[in-house]
Amino acid sequence: MLQLMAELGISDRLQWKQHTLIFNQPEKPGVLSRFDVPDIPAPFNVIVSILRNNDMLTWQQKIRFAIGLLPAVVRGQRYVESTDRYTLSEWLRLQGIDEGVNTDIFIAASKALTFINPDEVSAMITLTALNRFLQERYGSKIAFLDGAPPQRLCQPIVDHFVQRGGSVETGVSLRRIELNADGTVKHFVVGKKGEPDRVLEADAYVSAMSVDILKLLLPDRWRELEFFQKLEGLEGVPVINIQIWFDRKLTNVDQLLFSRSPLLSVYADMSVTCKEYADPDKSMLELVVAPAQEWIGRSDSDIFAATMAELARLFPDQIPEPARVRKYHVVKTPRSVYKAVPGTQSHRPPQATPISNFFLSGSYTLQPYLGSMEGAVLSGKLTAAAIERAFLSHSPQDLGQATAPQA
Numbered sequence: 001m002l003q004l005m006a007e008l009g010i011s012d013r014l015q016w017k018q019h020t021l022i023f024n025q026p027e028k029p030g031v032l033s034r035f036d037v038p039d040i041p042a043p044f045n046v047i048v049s050i051l052r053n054n055d056m057l058t059w060q061q062k063i064r065f066a067i068g069l070l071p072a073v074v075r076g077q078r079y080v081e082s083t084d085r086y087t088l089s090e091w092l093r094l095q096g097i098d099e100g101v102n103t104d105i106f107i108a109a110s111k112a113l114t115f116i117n118p119d120e121v122s123a124m125i126t127l128t129a130l131n132r133f134l135q136e137r138y139g140s141k142i143a144f145l146d147g148a149p150p151q152r153l154c155q156p157i158v159d160h161f162v163q164r165g166g167s168v169e170t171g172v173s174l175r176r177i178e179l180n181a182d183g184t185v186k187h188f189v190v191g192k193k194g195e196p197d198r199v200l201e202a203d204a205y206v207s208a209m210s211v212d213i214l215k216l217l218l219p220d221r222w223r224e225l226e227f228f229q230k231l232e233g234l235e236g237v238p239v240i241n242i243q244i245w246f247d248r249k250l251t252n253v254d255q256l257l258f259s260r261s262p263l264l265s266v267y268a269d270m271s272v273t274c275k276e277y278a279d280p281d282k283s284m285l286e287l288v289v290a291p292a293q294e295w296i297g298r299s300d301s302d303i304f305a306a307t308m309a310e311l312a313r314l315f316p317d318q319i320p321e322p323a324r325v326r327k328y329h330v331v332k333t334p335r336s337v338y339k340a341v342p343g344t345q346s347h348r349p350p351q352a353t354p355i356s357n358f359f360l361s362g363s364y365t366l367q368p369y370l371g372s373m374e375g376a377v378l379s380g381k382l383t384a385a386a387i388e389r390a391f392l393s394h395s396p397q398d399l400g401q402a403t404a405p406q407a
């Protein structure tokens, strides 16, 4: 993600925050607990931040936690991947890490990373993130984009592409994949609302759709292949985002916060954290509702009411009185990132498929950054490399003659 933004010349659009993780304390409404990460090499920076925090973990818990994490730190990613057999709760129990650490730290981490709770999420996911935090000096540092992603991030990508002769169309859906006799892609049939469908022909075809949509659109002949059958083990998880505009300032904390409430996951006051919404007098909270399984089918007003009830515990001096809501907006994503339950890692496909002119991209495909923006961006680079290998992988003479595939 950082590399992409540097290539586009838009790194200055990232608003870096102080290196700290901040948690609400449900038992002490309105009081925050901080893990301030000092600017010293990893893993000492994270270790010092844990040792210095005395609100959430007792010394006994810290020691048990450190011992429990040792195999992941010492044996590395191979060990971490072997934990995909367990849910995070099961793994914590096996390591003798007590329930208190789970409620204090891991419920918040699990909801923030995957939108599900530790009794559902694969231990591998949390351990992968923790290992990265322990290995990279700035691995847990948070930045906000300075405005809405379509304008501030996606448009520069489109401009970059168009300036180099590419073209981008939005609002066009893939309707069908039609095949040649040998099972390769003959063409895509695409369509736009209110317009007749049309055929799209290319040398290489890439699906960057979410795995749920791809599964619906797979041609029948491909469904017999083990490669595509494995996709049945992947499914998007529901999540809800809610934005609430208030008539006054609720907080001046310039950071993402872990709510540690049953309904909510992370949240931020965008009037403080993000230039586009900057307002010295009025807050705009943006919150993630997770796990959202139970809420995704409910009305916006139900979701808003439940959110306000939990916000009353986070801001007891201002909610429900005297702060007033000016407006709110609920965004439901019934199928977002793949649901990272135990065993899903082996279902994630590589970017090259058994079909010679068909490739996959998306954060659900195999890459080390899990279901995230980083994962989506890196998968795109891996797809480009796979296409290059498939089309330009011959001798230097061939390379000279080869034309770049159109995709």
Ligand SMILES: Cc1cc2nc3c(=O)[nH]c(=O)nc-3n(C[C@H](O)[C@H](O)[C@H](O)COP(=O)(O)OP(=O)(O)OC[C@H]3O[C@@H](n4cnc5c(N)ncnc54)[C@H](O)[C@@H]3O)c2cc1C
Pocket: 172, 173, 174, 175, 208, 209, 210, 213, 239, 240, 241, 288, 333, 336, 337, 361, 362, 363, 364, 371, 372, 373, 374, 375, 376
């Ligand atoms: C509320 C929320 C908060 C998040 N916060 C973070 C965060 O802070 N950091 C982070 O790294 N990640 C975050 N994520 C996760 C991140 O958004 C995803 O990992 C990322 O968007 C995945 O990218 P993708 O390209 O794989 O899939 P998507 O972004 O889902 O893209 C799939 C695309 O396929 C398109 N599509 C669907 N059907 C068709 C069709 N028939 N034809 C053509 N196109 C189609 C869709 O319109 C969509 O644009 C968050 C996600 C949510 C929902």
